[in-house]
Amino acid sequence: MEAAVKESRLIMDGSELIIESLARAGADVFIGYPITPANLLYSYSQERLPSFFAAPDEISTLQWMCGYATTGKFPVTASSFPGFALMLESVNMAYMMELPMLIILVQRLGPATGTATCGAQGDLALLNGAISGGFSLPVVSISNMKDCWEMPAKAMQMAIDLRTPVVFLTSKEEIMTLASFSIAKLNAINKIERKFYEGDETYVPYKTGESMVPEFLPVGNSKHQVRFTASTHDQKGIIQNTSKEAIDNTKRLEYKHRQNHKQHLFYDYDEQNGAETLLISYGITSAASREAVKNIREEGGKVSLLKVKTMLPVPPVYFELMDKYKKMVIAEENLSGQFRNILFGERGNKNVKGVNGIAEMITPARIMDAVLCE
Amino acid sequence: MNNFLTDAPLPFCKGCGHNHIAANTEKALQLLGYDPMNIVLVTDIGCHGIIDKSFLTHTVHGLHGRSVALATGVSAALNNPDKKVIVFIGDGGATIGMQHLIDAAHNGFNMTVVIHNNFLYGMTGGQPSEFTPFGFKTPYLPEGGVKTGYDICKLISAVDGVSYVSRLEGISDFSKELAEAFSRKGFSLVEVMEICPSYGVKSNPGMKLSKVVEGAGLKIEKFVDREVEAYKTVVKSELKPLFNEEDAIKTLFATTLKKPIRLMLCGSAGEGVQAAAEFLLKAGITSGLNGTKKGSYPVTVGVGFSAAEVILSSEEILYTGSPNPDVICVTSADGLEYARKTLANMKGGKLFIDSSLKAPETKAEVIPFPFRERGGAKNSSIYNIFYLLKRTEMIPMEALLHVFNENKIAKKFDLGKMFQALEEPFYAEINEKTTAPM
Ligand SMILES: Cc1ncc(C[n+]2csc(CCOP(=O)(O)OP(=O)(O)O)c2C)c(N)n1
Ligand code: SF4
Numbered sequence: 001m002e003a004a005v006k007e008s009r010l011i012m013d014g015s016e017l018i019i020e021s022l023a024r025a026g027a028d029v030f031i032g033y034p035i036t037p038a039n040l041l042y043s044y045s046q047e048r049l050p051s052f053f054a055a056p057d058e059i060s061t062l063q064w065m066c067g068y069a070t071t072g073k074f075p076v077t078a079s080s081f082p083g084f085a086l087m088l089e090s091v092n093m094a095y096m097m098e099l100p101m102l103i104i105l106v107q108r109l110g111p112a113t114g115t116a117t118c119g120a121q122g123d124l125a126l127l128n129g130a131i132s133g134g135f136s137l138p139v140v141s142i143s144n145m146k147d148c149w150e151m152p153a154k155a156m157q158m159a160i161d162l163r164t165p166v167v168f169l170t171s172k173e174e175i176m177t178l179a180s181f182s183i184a185k186l187n188a189i190n191k192i193e194r195k196f197y198e199g200d201e202t203y204v205p206y207k208t209g210e211s212m213v214p215e216f217l218p219v220g221n222s223k224h225q226v227r228f229t230a231s232t233h234d235q236k237g238i239i240q241n242t243s244k245e246a247i248d249n250t251k252r253l254e255y256k257h258r259q260n261h262k263q264h265l266f267y268d269y270d271e272q273n274g275a276e277t278l279l280i281s282y283g284i285t286s287a288a289s290r291e292a293v294k295n296i297r298e299e300g301g302k303v304s305l306l307k308v309k310t311m312l313p314v315p316p317v318y319f320e321l322m323d324k325y326k327k328m329v330i331a332e333e334n335l336s337g338q339f340r341n342i343l344f345g346e347r348g349n350k351n352v353k354g355v356n357g358i359a360e361m362i363t364p365a366r367i368m369d370a371v372l373c374e
Numbered sequence: 375m376n377n378f379l380t381d382a383p384l385p386f387c388k389g390c391g392h393n394h395i396a397a398n399t400e401k402a403l404q405l406l407g408y409d410p411m412n413i414v415l416v417t418d419i420g421c422h423g424i425i426d427k428s429f430l431t432h433t434v435h436g437l438h439g440r441s442v443a444l445a446t447g448v449s450a451a452l453n454n455p456d457k458k459v460i461v462f463i464g465d466g467g468a469t470i471g472m473q474h475l476i477d478a479a480h481n482g483f484n485m486t487v488v489i490h491n492n493f494l495y496g497m498t499g500g501q502p503s504e505f506t507p508f509g510f511k512t513p514y515l516p517e518g519g520v521k522t523g524y525d526i527c528k529l530i531s532a533v534d535g536v537s538y539v540s541r542l543e544g545i546s547d548f549s550k551e552l553a554e555a556f557s558r559k560g561f562s563l564v565e566v567m568e569i570c571p572s573y574g575v576k577s578n579p580g581m582k583l584s585k586v587v588e589g590a591g592l593k594i595e596k597f598v599d600r601e602v603e604a605y606k607t608v609v610k611s612e613l614k615p616l617f618n619e620e621d622a623i624k625t626l627f628a629t630t631l632k633k634p635i636r637l638m639l640c641g642s643a644g645e646g647v648q649a650a651a652e653f654l655l656k657a658g659i660t661s662g663l664n665g666t667k668k669g670s671y672p673v674t675v676g677v678g679f680s681a682a683e684v685i686l687s688s689e690e691i692l693y694t695g696s697p698n699p700d701v702i703c704v705t706s707a708d709g710l711e712y713a714r715k716t717l718a719n720m721k722g723g724k725l726f727i728d729s730s731l732k733a734p735e736t737k738a739e740v741i742p743f744p745f746r747e748r749g750g751a752k753n754s755s756i757y758n759i760f761y762l763l764k765r766t767e768m769i770p771m772e773a774l775l776h777v778f779n780e781n782k783i784a785k786k787f788d789l790g791k792m793f794q795a796l797e798e799p800f801y802a803e804i805n806e807k808t809t810a811p812m
Contacts, residue, residue, distance in 0.1 A: 008622035009659060011652075016616045023613065029451075036673060048616050050609050053450065056477050060443045063436070063474070067416075067447015070434055075447075093437050116673045177694050178652070178667040180659045183619060219432040219448065220457045222411045229426065229435040231419075238427045239435065291692040361695040 009182045014175035015040035017148035018104065018168075023048045024189040025153035027102070028073040031055050031064045033083055036116040037172035038106040041078035049076070058083040062090030062103075069099035070228050072194060072218035074156065078104035081123055082113060088130060091165055093230040095131055095253065098163040098206070098214065102156055107171040107283075109359060118359055119172035121283050121333040127167055128312055128342050133250075136257045136313035138162065140266060141169040143286035143307045145181050148174070151266065151309060153189045158264040160192060162256060163213050169311060171284045171333070173361065197224070205237040206249055212256035257313055266309035269321060275302040277371050278325040280318075282308040282339065285331045285355075285362050292367035303371050314342060329370045331355040331362050378403050378410055378430055385424050389575075391492055391544045391568020392422045396429075399460070399488070401549035402556055414452070414459050416445040418467035421496040421570075425462060439463075439471030442478050442487060449484045453607040455559050459485040465505035466495040468526060475530060475563075482535035482560040483605045488552070489526060489563065490544075492570040493586070500573025507590035511577040523590060530563050531597040537604070538562035539597040543583055560604035567592070627773040629661040634687035635768050636696040638716065640709030641755050643671060643680045647705070649783065650755035651682030657773040658686035666694045670712070679708040686768065699723060702738065703762060705745050705754040707731060726762055728754065729800065741765065748795040756787070761796050 019030075019041060030045030031053040032038075046052045055061040058079060065075035079087065084105050094101060105127075109118040130137050140155045142148055152168060159166040197203050197215040203224035208214045219226045227237030232246050240246035270293065281289035286307045293305045306321055322328055322343075328351060330340040337354035344352055355362055355370045378400040386392045403413065413431035417423040419438035426433035436444040441461050449459045468475060468489050478485065493510050495501045500513040505523040527541045537560040542548050544566040555562040567587050575581060587594060637654065641647040651667050658665040663686045672678040683696040702717060703726040704710050710731050717725065717736040727733050729742040749757035756778075763771045778784050 008619075008624055009664075010617055010622050011656060011659065011665075012617060020616045023616075031447075044616055048613055050611070050613065051450075051607055056473060059440065060446070060474060060477065063440045063443030064447035064450065066436070067434075067444045067449070068451040070448055071451040073451050089437055090440065093440075097434075117671055173668060173694060176669070178655060179691070179694070180623075180655075180663075180665045183617060183622075219414050219434060220412075220452050220454075221432075222409075225411070225430060225432060227426065227433045227435075229433075230437055231435060237433075239424055288693040288695070294692070360697075361693070363695065363697050364693050365697075 007182050007184060009180040011178050012145070012181045013040060013178050014142070014145055014148035014170070016044050017145060018152045018175065019044040019048050021149050021152040021189055022076055022102070022156060024191065025156045026074065026191040027076045027156060029053065029068055029075045030077065031061050031068070031075055032077045032079065033058050033061050035080045035083045037108055037119070037176055038078040038080050038104065040176060041104055041106070045076065058086035059090060062087040062094065065101050066090060066094050066097065066099055069094065069101050070097070070219045072196060072216065074100060074102075074160070076102045076104070078106060080106050080108045080116070081110050084123070091137070092131055094165040095135065095137065096230045097228040098253075099165065099228070100159040100163055101165045102152070102159055102168055103165060104168045104170065106175060107169070115359070117172070119284060119333065119361065120358060121171055121285065122338070122358070124169065124311065124334075125338040125341065127169065135254045137167060138164060138257060138264070139167045139169050139312040141283045141309055141311050142174060143268065143282065143309065145179060146186075147309065149186050149189075153192070154264070154266060157192055160194060161213065161263065162260055163216060164257070169283065174284050204235050206233065206235045208252065212252055212259055261310070261313065261315055264310060265315050265317065267315075267318070268305075268307040268309070270305040272297065272302050272304050275304040276326040277303045278306055278322060278328045279303055279367065279371055280306045280308060280328060280330045280339070282311060282332065285333055288362050288364045289331055289367055291364040292371065295364060296368055296371060301372060308339070311339070312342075318343070326351060328352045329355060329367065331367050331370070333362055334358060375404050376408065376410055378413070379428050380430060382428060384428055386421060387572050389569075389571040390421070391566070391570070392425065392490055394544045394568065395422070395462070395488060395490060395566055396425050398547065398549045398552055401547070402552035405549060405553045406556060408458065412457050414448055414457065416441050416448060416459065416461045418461070418463040418471075419497070420464035420466050420490070422462050422464050422490040439467045439469070440474065441467060442471060442474040442485075445485050446474070446478050446483050450605065450607045453609070455484050455604060458556060460556065461485055461487040463487060463489055464496070465489065465491040465493060465503045469504040469524075475526075476533055479530050479533040479536045479561045479563070481605050482537070482602055484560060485562075486555045486558070487561075487563045489565040490568060491526075491565055492568050492574055493523070494570060494573055496570045496573060500570070500577065507586060509589065510586060513573055513577055516577070525592060527563070527565055527597045535602055536561050536563070536598050537602040538599050541565040541567065541592060541594055541597070543587065543594060544568040545583065560602045567594075623656065623659050625660065625662040626776065627661040627770045629663060629769045631663060631686065631688060631768055634685060634689065634691070635701070636699040637684045637701045637703065638681065638696055638699040638713065639684070639703045639705075639755060639758070640679065640681045640713040641705035642708040642751070643677055645680070645706060645751050646753065646755040647680040647709070648682055650759045651684050653756075653774060653777055653781070654684050654759055655686075656777040658684075658769050660777055661769045661773045663688055663769070664691050666691050668694050679712040681709065681712050701726065701762065701766070703755075703758045704728060704731060705758055706751070710734070724766070726758060742800075744800055749792065753787070753792075757792060757796065760792060764796060
């Protein structure tokens, strides 16, 4: 029989692409506590990363990661809401200490333990308020298998460049569904080389220049004293009540993200000439959105698609794109439209429609209805 | 001799035991001839924790109760016993973070934990901790403690992997004892008993530290002193990629599939549903198609339903759900329950169903077959997919046979018996919608 000529493909899940990407980018260690649906990330890491720790719980996980990060190594973990909830105080600590690390948050159906084996997009609102004081915690998401390869390394670069924990937001089906996938054309991922303070002058841990990101120096080095603290602190890393220097330092934690966001801006914008509706989506719902767009266009309809990958803090360019359209549809697998609320507030906007739901993936048909209805 | 403390006054109340611990720590490190750059001091939240600003070592000041876990990360990452990790924690921090102490001790992580036990939460105003002894008063416990406090030294001594545990009274010079603990490899712990003048003495006028300790039945002694295997972090250097181009699946067969096909396999856990779905997926890919497979099951994977959705298409597959599948295969009662909603919504397509089950109302063509009876429960899904390919032409049977034979299951599987069983006539009497095999 004559075989159809097709490029050869592997059967893969997103989890292995994510961990291979991080391994090549130079992640040093995975520290984690098992939870469905993040367990594939756990097991692939055990096989692929230089070091691996089975922590006794998620608070320990994040604390061990912080300890690791103070020494200049890059830690990764993966969890789902119940575990992430336990991590929250420590994520704030990592944020305050300015420790680079990656937290992969695999969303599942809540509240509470909910349904461990059912996907969801229900944790964005939590992430938007995760840092006490309303500070921006960088959150990136993915929209397809190729992103499972490219985005982890980019998120890691972002965490290092901005000295911050980064949340890599995904959901069950994005990382567990098996798919035929060709790896032949994947771009190379290079090891990220860490740069540390090399000066002879006394190292001042939280002193910054124009970038607003302090230079890093590991604890335990033989030359300069290094201080990390999770409490309000001055540039030396010494606890302060509310001195001007210390509060300026705290404000900087927000400003550094706002100032540098353009270097870590990731989205796919598929513009159609003459379209008056912009469909916005992210994560697992991106695939249904793409299918909806394809169907609408095949039937002669017009619609543009914005697949958001840099989620938080919301990059201003998204609003510039939205301003070009009369109508917007935002599709996401949660009940209240969490991204829609972040963009437009509780009051909403009459030109904005949400396509929402829980306990099953949003279908292309529902998205098409929302795009096509008057 | 190196200094370990700045010249500034220490940040504690007058007479606070924390002052003595800081001074004795400096002296102990001097006795051992340490370089401050080889010390990482990790401090907890509490009065004792703000000492970090006075130390000239590396310092990490974290959260309440988590300092031991934080130090665990530092220690595991440094992976170098010459770099000394010291933790300062209060009885409050040891209460809320007890798990971390036990865990670090159990694993033998390289560190010395110094518990500052003043029997109460100093920083928040003198509330009792789990270490507050029977009868000991605090501003929030005017009648005195109603239960005995933790004997942390006894608790930690019971953990394998600990190298050194001792309790001492934090008065006069205890630098030698601290030096002994600091010099041990692996996990060592010292509980320093002390007094908080602001709340402890105020609530227990005239109290004497030794009396409190004695009254609490706590022994001032060395509990453990032994050589142990200190933790060593494994850092692998030879690591293989998770996937390779060489493992790619070759297209060996051709299919005439015109439009995407969406299948749902529904059965019970342990009856090969996921494996069968993967065979179909791989057979499809071997036939030059794109494919996806999504699994659904309850949290406990060994019981209840097990379902899989497979999509095969010559085009790129975007949406991986199958709300309206073309084919549903049901091999057990659990699977039928799971499929009910989807079946009710089907507008056409086929339902392959085990003949022991009553097919529900559906617009799909119902095709019963005794999969369970002929193949046994364990093989029912495998029988089902082969039967499916006999009855439809979605992908070549050779493709399925090829991928099946590549799998180790095939060795213990009687293909001849199966094909014979799939041929034998079967007369359905399920319901009026039933169509007999062609
Ligand atoms: C998670 C959390 N809960 C509560 C607190 C409030 N808090 C700060 S210090 C402290 C107790 C401190 O007592 P201890 O650890 O014995 O140290 P001391 O002040 O006596 O030196 C508490 C409860 C906190 N900072 N974090
Ligand atoms: S309140 Fe008590 S524990 Fe805190 S510094 Fe004062 S005396 Fe020490």
